[in-house]
Amino acid sequence: MDQPLHQRDRSTPPSAPGAPARAASCFASRLERYAKLNDDEFRFIARMEDNETAMPKGALVVAAGTPAEELFVLKEGWAVARRTLPDNRGQVLRVYLPGEVIGLTGLGLSRNAHDVVMLTSGTVCPFPNAHMTAIYDKAPRVAALFTAISGLDQVSLMDRLAVMGAxxxxxxxxxxxxxxxxxxxxxxxxxxxxxxxxxxxxxxxxxxxxxxxxxxxxxxxxxxxxxxxxxxxxxxxxxxxxxxxxxGYENRYDDVDHSWFPAASRNDL
Amino acid sequence: MDQPLHQRDRSTPPSAPGAPARAASCFASRLERYAKLNDDEFRFIARMEDNETAMPKGALVVAAGTPAEELFVLKEGWAVARRTLPDNRGQVLRVYLPGEVIGLTGLGLSRNAHDVVMLTSGTVCPFPNAHMTAIYDKAPRVAALFTAISGLDQVSLMDRLAVMGAxxxxxxxxxxxxxxxxxxxxxxxxxxxxxxxxxxxxxxxxxxxxxxxxxxxxxxxxxxxxxxxxxxxxxxxxxxxxxxxxxGYENRYDDVDHSWFPAASRNDL
DNA sequence: CGTCCTCTTGACGGCTTTCAATAAAAGTGG
DNA sequence: CCACTTTTATTGAAAGCCGTCAAGAGGACG
Structure with missing residues (x-):
C-alpha cells in the first residue's frame, strides 16, 4: 500500500467462450452456499464474471470520489478498502478475499466512497451497476441474495467496530x-x-x-x-x-436466512 | 442503558384506519427524498407502518441471539444497537434516529446479531421479514431502494470505523x-x-x-x-x-444513486 | 429537603505510540 | 550464485493519550 498505485490494466484475456461450468468460480460457489439457484439465476450470476481484468499488486481498483459505475467480483488475490486521513494516517475499512464482491456497499451512492487497492496481484471482474436493474426486475431471488450478503457484510463490520471501539x-x-x-x-x-x-x-x-x-x-x-x-x-x-x-468472536457466515427469499425467478428473461 | 431493560410492550394503540396520508411519517418522507414512488409502491411502504408499538425508555426492541423475524421502522424516539463485551464494557454500534429502519442489516441472518435498546421512549413499527418476499417479487423498485439505503448505512458505518480506528x-x-x-x-x-x-x-x-x-x-x-x-x-x-x-467528515446522505433502479413497479399486486 | 443520578475535576497509572537503531529478509544486477 | 540495495521485521527506551480511581458539585424528582 506504500507502493505507487498503478493504473488499472484493462487487458482482458479472452475468457473461455460459452457459459462457464457451474461452480467454476469462487464467487458462484460462495453464492451457492447461501441459496440454491436455478439455471436462469445462475446465468445472471455467471454474467458477472464475463469480464476478467488482471490487476497488479498495488493497483487502484476503485478511486474514492470517482463516479461509481461498476461492482467487482474479486476472483483472485486480496484487496482492501482504505481511507487516508488528513495526517497521512491510513485505515483499512475492509479486507476483500477471493469470491467477495467489491462495491456492493456503494450501490446506493453515485460516487465511490473509498479507495480499493490490491494487496496482491489478482483478477477482478467488473460488472456495471446498470446491470443490476435487470436483476431486480427479473431475478428477484438473486436480488434478495445480494441483499442478504450485503447484510452479512454489514454485521461483520459492526462486529469489527465493536472490537475497535471497546x-x-x-x-x-x-x-x-x-x-x-x-x-x-x-x-x-x-x-x-x-x-x-x-x-x-x-x-x-x-x-x-x-x-x-x-x-x-x-x-x-x-x-x-x-x-x-x-x-x-x-x-x-x-x-x-x-x-x-x-x-469474543462469533462466526456469522454460517447463519444465512433465505426464508424470505422470493420462491423462484420469473423465466421471462 | 444502565436501567433495567423492559420487556417489549405489545399494546398497539389502534392506528388511524385507512391508509395514512402520503408523507405523513418521517419514514416515508425519508424514502421519498431518495426516490419518487408511485401509489402502488407507496402502499407497500405505508404497510410497514401499520403496526405501532409504544416503547418505554430502556426497552429492548431486539435481543441478540433471538430469531430475527421482523424489521422495525423507528417512528419516534432514539435507539441504539449495542454489543456487550466480556468485561462488561459496552459498545454502541449504531444510533438510530426517527425515520430509520432497524434490522435492515440483519435481513440475511436468521438470528439477531445485536441488541437494540431504546435511548428514549418512542414508537416502533414492526414489519415481518416475511413480507419482504412480496416486495422483492412485486415492487422491485422498493427493493432497490432498500438496498440503496442499506448501502448508505454501510458506508456511514465504514466512515465511523475509520475514525474509530485511526x-x-x-x-x-x-x-x-x-x-x-x-x-x-x-x-x-x-x-x-x-x-x-x-x-x-x-x-x-x-x-x-x-x-x-x-x-x-x-x-x-x-x-x-x-x-x-x-x-x-x-x-x-x-x-x-x-x-x-x-x-475529515464527509456527508454521504445527499448522494443517492437511483439510476440503476428498475423503472417502475409491476402493478399486479 | 433529601435522595439519586449525572456531570465535573484532579491525580495517577497503563496501554499504546513515537523515536531510534539493528537485524533479517527479499529483491536486483552482475 | 554472490555483493548490493531496499524493504520489512525486531527490539529498547521514553513520551503521551486516555483510562482508572476518587471525591465533590450540580440537577431532577419525589
Missing part, C-alpha cells in the same frame, strides 16, 4: 486472525488451520488501528503463548478456542 | 456530532444548528469507545474553543467547518 490490541488481533480464517473457510472449506496471510505488519496495523511496532509485539506475544505459529507468509492457528474467548 | 478522541467526538446533525437534517431539513441530544455522557462514551470522563473533557474543550454550545439536552454547532476539518 477492545484492546490483543482482542483486535485475535478477532482479525479468526475472522480472516473463517472467511477463507467459506470458499475453501477444506482449508486447515494454516493459511497464507499476504499482509505486512504495517498493513495489519492499518486494519487494526495500531502501529506496526505494536502489531509486531502482539504477534510475538501470541506466538510465545502458543496461540499461533508464523512461517511467513503463512499463519497457523493453534488454539482457536483461546483466541475466540479472547476476542 | 482517529483521536477529539476527532471521534467531532465526527459524532456532525454525523448526528446531518442525519437529523435528512428528515428535518429546517432544523437549524441546534438539536436535542438525548444521550448521557456515558452513552456517548459507548458510542465513541471512550470513558465518560474523557467524553466530559472533550465536550468541555469543544465548548471552551467555541466550537459548540451545550444547554442540556440541547447542543448547538457553532463552527461546523472547523469540526468538519477536524474529523
Amino acid at each position: 477492545g484492546t490490541a490483543r482482542e483486535r488481533m485475535a478477532h482479525f486472525l479468526l475472522d480472516l480464517h473463517e472467511r477463507l473457510l467459506v470458499t475453501n472449506p477444506d482449508l486447515g488451520r494454516r493459511f497464507r496471510l499476504p499482509l505486512r505488519q504495517v498493513d495489519i496495523g492499518e486494519v487494526l488501528g495500531l502501529t506496526k511496532v505494536y502489531v509486531n509485539r502482539m504477534l510475538k506475544a501470541f506466538t510465545e503463548e502458543g496461540l499461533i505459529e508464523i512461517h511467513r507468509p503463512y499463519v497457523r492457528i493453534l488454539k482457536p478456542e483461546v483466541l475466540r474467548d479472547l476476542a | 482517529g483521536t478522541a477529539r476527532e471521534r467526538m467531532a465526527h459524532f456530532l456532525l454525523d448526528l446533525h446531518e442525519r437529523l437534517l435528512v428528515t428535518n431539513p429546517d432544523l437549524g444548528r441546534r438539536f436535542r441530544l438525548p444521550l448521557r455522557q456515558v452513552d456517548i462514551g459507548e458510542v465513541l469507545g471512550l470513558t465518560k470522563v474523557y467524553v466530559n473533557r472533550m465536550l468541555k474543550a469543544f465548548t471552551e474553543e467555541g466550537l459548540i454550545e451545550i444547554h442540556r439536552p440541547y447542543v448547538r454547532i457553532l463552527k461546523p467547518e472547523v469540526l468538519r476539518d477536524l474529523a
Whole structure:
C-alpha cells in the first residue's frame, strides 16, 4: 500500500467462450452456499464474471470520489478498502478475499466512497451497476441474495467496530486472525488451520488501528503463548478456542436466512 | 442503558384506519427524498407502518441471539444497537434516529446479531421479514431502494470505523456530532444548528469507545474553543467547518444513486 | 429537603505510540 | 550464485493519550 498505485490494466484475456461450468468460480460457489439457484439465476450470476481484468499488486481498483459505475467480483488475490486521513494516517475499512464482491456497499451512492487497492496481484471482474436493474426486475431471488450478503457484510463490520471501539490490541488481533480464517473457510472449506496471510505488519496495523511496532509485539506475544505459529507468509492457528474467548468472536457466515427469499425467478428473461 | 431493560410492550394503540396520508411519517418522507414512488409502491411502504408499538425508555426492541423475524421502522424516539463485551464494557454500534429502519442489516441472518435498546421512549413499527418476499417479487423498485439505503448505512458505518480506528478522541467526538446533525437534517431539513441530544455522557462514551470522563473533557474543550454550545439536552454547532476539518467528515446522505433502479413497479399486486 | 443520578475535576497509572537503531529478509544486477 | 540495495521485521527506551480511581458539585424528582 506504500507502493505507487498503478493504473488499472484493462487487458482482458479472452475468457473461455460459452457459459462457464457451474461452480467454476469462487464467487458462484460462495453464492451457492447461501441459496440454491436455478439455471436462469445462475446465468445472471455467471454474467458477472464475463469480464476478467488482471490487476497488479498495488493497483487502484476503485478511486474514492470517482463516479461509481461498476461492482467487482474479486476472483483472485486480496484487496482492501482504505481511507487516508488528513495526517497521512491510513485505515483499512475492509479486507476483500477471493469470491467477495467489491462495491456492493456503494450501490446506493453515485460516487465511490473509498479507495480499493490490491494487496496482491489478482483478477477482478467488473460488472456495471446498470446491470443490476435487470436483476431486480427479473431475478428477484438473486436480488434478495445480494441483499442478504450485503447484510452479512454489514454485521461483520459492526462486529469489527465493536472490537475497535471497546477492545484492546490483543482482542483486535485475535478477532482479525479468526475472522480472516473463517472467511477463507467459506470458499475453501477444506482449508486447515494454516493459511497464507499476504499482509505486512504495517498493513495489519492499518486494519487494526495500531502501529506496526505494536502489531509486531502482539504477534510475538501470541506466538510465545502458543496461540499461533508464523512461517511467513503463512499463519497457523493453534488454539482457536483461546483466541475466540479472547476476542469474543462469533462466526456469522454460517447463519444465512433465505426464508424470505422470493420462491423462484420469473423465466421471462 | 444502565436501567433495567423492559420487556417489549405489545399494546398497539389502534392506528388511524385507512391508509395514512402520503408523507405523513418521517419514514416515508425519508424514502421519498431518495426516490419518487408511485401509489402502488407507496402502499407497500405505508404497510410497514401499520403496526405501532409504544416503547418505554430502556426497552429492548431486539435481543441478540433471538430469531430475527421482523424489521422495525423507528417512528419516534432514539435507539441504539449495542454489543456487550466480556468485561462488561459496552459498545454502541449504531444510533438510530426517527425515520430509520432497524434490522435492515440483519435481513440475511436468521438470528439477531445485536441488541437494540431504546435511548428514549418512542414508537416502533414492526414489519415481518416475511413480507419482504412480496416486495422483492412485486415492487422491485422498493427493493432497490432498500438496498440503496442499506448501502448508505454501510458506508456511514465504514466512515465511523475509520475514525474509530485511526482517529483521536477529539476527532471521534467531532465526527459524532456532525454525523448526528446531518442525519437529523435528512428528515428535518429546517432544523437549524441546534438539536436535542438525548444521550448521557456515558452513552456517548459507548458510542465513541471512550470513558465518560474523557467524553466530559472533550465536550468541555469543544465548548471552551467555541466550537459548540451545550444547554442540556440541547447542543448547538457553532463552527461546523472547523469540526468538519477536524474529523475529515464527509456527508454521504445527499448522494443517492437511483439510476440503476428498475423503472417502475409491476402493478399486479 | 433529601435522595439519586449525572456531570465535573484532579491525580495517577497503563496501554499504546513515537523515536531510534539493528537485524533479517527479499529483491536486483552482475 | 554472490555483493548490493531496499524493504520489512525486531527490539529498547521514553513520551503521551486516555483510562482508572476518587471525591465533590450540580440537577431532577419525589
